[in-house]
Amino acid sequence: MEMKTLQYIQNKGWKNNVFPDMDSEKTLILVFAAPEFIGNSCSITELSQRYPHSKMIGCSSAGEIFGSSIMDNSLSVALIKFEKTPLKIVKTEIKDTEDSFAAGERIAKALDKKDLTGIFVLSPGLNVNGSELVKGLNTIENKSVIITGGLAGDGKRFEKTWSIYNGELHTHNVVAVGFYGDAIKIGHASKGGWDIFGPERRITNSKDNILYELDERPALEFYKEYLGDRASGLPATGLLFPLAIRKDTDDAKQLVRTILAIDEKEQSLTFAGDVPTGYLAQLMRANFDRLVSSASAAGETALETMNGQGNSSHNDNPVLAVGVSCVGRRLLLGERTEEETESMLEMLPKGTQQVGFYSYGELSPHTKGACDLHNQTMTLTTFYEN
Incomplete structure (x- = not known):
């Protein structure tokens, strides 16, 4: 597994302006974008064109996580080239709130195969019932599949959210990626602190x-x-x-x-x-100290669940951490917000690369088992290939 994170700053361009040679059918590109990119998506299109064989999903945010930093007016991007793990991405239109369960069910059916290990889902953050979406996702036949993800954000405006599918922006589509085979190891955690x-x-x-x-x-x-x-x-x-x-x-x-x-x-x-x-x-x-410490606990728990899948450790393989935290936590923590991304990253193996976004809802099992919708939590998904 090969991994690289990229960052684009609006009005400044791509940081370092280096695009690694990682295009392949087994390359996943995750993009978390400031809401303003709906009006100028050239940088997202450029990314898609540079990696035509790769699979890209993403969404709008209420703040982009890049390493331990939290940004606005940016793209936070992770490129992951898997060696042994087949991928499949899908999208489905969610017509209105009442369509939420059916949309989740369509995603589950489209990805469900015997060797499916995990699903990462990104949904519109408005005009959706996250609980019903999750119920639809949980209809998946293989109940051991780990389902995580989040609801797109729009800062604190609550006006328009959108998703990304292979470089295209959609305001009413749920997008998801399925991971197949036993080489992929997925950890997860969701902690609150309120x-x-x-x-x-x-x-x-x-x-x-x-x-x-x-x-x-x-x-x-x-x-x-x-x-x-x-x-x-x-x-x-x-x-x-x-x-x-x-x-x-x-x-x-x-x-x-x-x-x-x-x-x-x-x-x-x-x-x-x-x-x-x-x-x-x-x-x-809010309890400010508990909000920060809960993010640290999320990092620790995600590592435990990842290592619990038949491995005693990640064996120094590259680890990607995808953090999905609630916009409410950012509004409350203010200048202290980066303390939660820093404390979470500190609990993960040295060299872990982290991206993510601030959301209108987080998707993850509560501790284990079926996926739940959470709000006001720091939710973490970790990936590495054995």
Whole structure:
């Protein structure tokens, strides 16, 4: 496995302006792009033309991760030329929110083969129900397949997100890559670091990812009460107060949900994933030190899961780390944001190369097993070839 990371800075061009000779049918190109590239995608097209036989997927972001740095107005690119691992990339249009499950199911069917090991998925970040998308992905026949990825971002604007498929930009397409064979080793982790506060409340009225009532009170009214002066900045300020949900008091697995939109007329909140009626919900707020330490824990856990696939270590083979962190974490951490990318990278083997993006939702197993939608987490996927 051969690997190289590239960076493009808007108005400056490609850093070092060097394009390694890595084009092949087994080369994967991951591109994480600032939202502004929708208006000028020449650099993405150039990349595709330089590597015509390679397979490219990517998406827009709310900040591009390159090494331990977080950038804006840039492209963060990873080129991975596998030696033994066949690849397949697919895309499917997601017509509207109601099409989310079917879109995930179409991706799963298109990639499902006996020797499929993992799937990395990039979805639009708006007009999608991430929970239903994941349910569709989880219909895959081989339940041992590791599914990770994220929902595209648009900074803190929440206006337009898009994906990349072989150099083309699409505003309504889910894209994914499948990894085949037993040579590829994939690690994963998803960690939060938020504090829960206030009493648990019952979701008394909701439909899919739209929350109408908590304890029979209008959901938007409830949130505004907690946000106070920050309520005028909704939905962006809702990122500061995500919602932790669980099925009942016996459910140890809490999932985090982030606000994507509000409806003043309906007094409702639209989240990135399902908020089922009858579930328990509790507000969350930031703990800065725990946010940073959770990123470090994500790096440690990803390495453990990667090494747990029949190997005692990565044997000094090149490792690629793809970080997908929530835009809410970036808004909260501010100037401290790079502490989480630095601490995560420090936990990984020396020489690991890292790319990624800030997202509107993260896809990963909670600890192990089926994929889940997460919000406000640092999610990490690691790849190396044995």
